Amino acid sequence: xxxxxxxxxxxxxxxxxxxxxxxxxxxxxxxxxxxxxxxxxxxxxxxxxxxxxxxxxxxxxxxxxxxxxxxxxxxxxxxxxxxxxxxxxxxxxxxxxxxxxxxxxxxxxxxxxxxxxxxxxxxxxxxxxxxxxxxxxxxxxxxxxxxxxxxxxxxxxxxxxxxxxxx
Numbered sequence: 001x002x003x004x005x006x007x008x009x010x011x012x013x014x015x016x017x018x019x020x021x022x023x024x025x026x027x028x029x030x031x032x033x034x035x036x037x038x039x040x041x042x043x044x045x046x047x048x049x050x051x052x053x054x055x056x057x058x059x060x061x062x063x064x065x066x067x068x069x070x071x072x073x074x075x076x077x078x079x080x081x082x083x084x085x086x087x088x089x090x091x092x093x094x095x096x097x098x099x100x101x102x103x104x105x106x107x108x109x110x111x112x113x114x115x116x117x118x119x120x121x122x123x124x125x126x127x128x129x130x131x132x133x134x135x136x137x138x139x140x141x142x143x144x145x146x147x148x149x150x151x152x153x154x155x156x157x158x159x160x161x162x163x164x165x166x167x
Contacts, residue, residue, distance in 0.1 A: 093155025
């Protein structure tokens, strides 16, 4: 069975998610993981699909007007031995160059893995929310380093434990 990583980017419009999903379903691609967002009037979607081959999925997506797509084969996810403990990093403050780079570098240095990250600029307020997995016992040192970075950047940075999701 094929497993595909697919990206779709283009101007946002009503029905674009349905169009992408229908095109892929028509090609026999089952959406297993996906994320979609609207970025300043642009649609961006990343998906993992199973079933269809890359050529069939690419051909199906060609029917969509005004979007750019990429399709590539990927292997199945390896079983992760220990993903760590779930945490959330939040940043609020004035926008400035280097916020994402500084925060994500500190998470990486602590052995953390970013599992989801989003940023928004609303007027002059910049907001970053990152879901991360940290090795056990790494949170206090990371919290201290994030506080220092936040002070240097002039933003408020918080690290808190993530609440379990109930599916």
